[in-house]
Amino acid sequence: MAEKFNLMVDGRSQAVETDSDTPLLYVLRDELGLDNPKFGCGLAQCGACTVLLDGKPVRSCVLPVSRVKGAITTIAGLGTPEKPHPLQAAYIEEEVTKCGYCINGWMMAGAALLEKNKHPSDAEIVAAFAGLKCRCGTHSAILRAVQRAIRA
Numbered sequence: 001m002a003e004k005f006n007l008m009v010d011g012r013s014q015a016v017e018t019d020s021d022t023p024l025l026y027v028l029r030d031e032l033g034l035d036n037p038k039f040g041c042g043l044a045q046c047g048a049c050t051v052l053l054d055g056k057p058v059r060s061c062v063l064p065v066s067r068v069k070g071a072i073t074t075i076a077g078l079g080t081p082e083k084p085h086p087l088q089a090a091y092i093e094e095e096v097t098k099c100g101y102c103i104n105g106w107m108m109a110g111a112a113l114l115e116k117n118k119h120p121s122d123a124e125i126v127a128a129f130a131g132l133k134c135r136c137g138t139h140s141a142i143l144r145a146v147q148r149a150i151r152a
């Protein structure tokens with residue numbers, strides 16, 4: 001049975017009506033029309049569906065909307081084309097994106113890391129990305145982008 005949920009997504013209040021066990025990913029994409037995060041594996045193993053929930057990265061493909069308590073930030077909520085988040089700017093400068101499908105997860109995990117630790121070590125950066133998958137092999141460019149964002 002459908003219920004009403006009020007979500008704070010990228011700084012805007014959004015009302016949706018859906019079943020309580022509907023994954024947040026489906027609400028964001030199907031109900032709110034966002035083209036990010038992405039559906040990857042549906043099992044919380046790849047990270048393409050990652051969003052920030054009160055600043056912490058979560059896999060939205062397995063998080064029921066009824067368990068969402070707090071503000072949701074998607075990659076679109078990190079910055080704007082006119083004023084990108086430092087990590088978004090660094091991804092552009094380092095030309096990170098190949099196919100771009102997995103970038104959502106890497107960007108969101110990186111943004112969460114930089115929010116809590118302004119100067120992480122390389123080991124801390126690698127640890128923050130544990131469990132994320134990239135088939136294109138952009139790992140080195142992603143690490144360079146995070147290091148560039150730290151210097152920004």
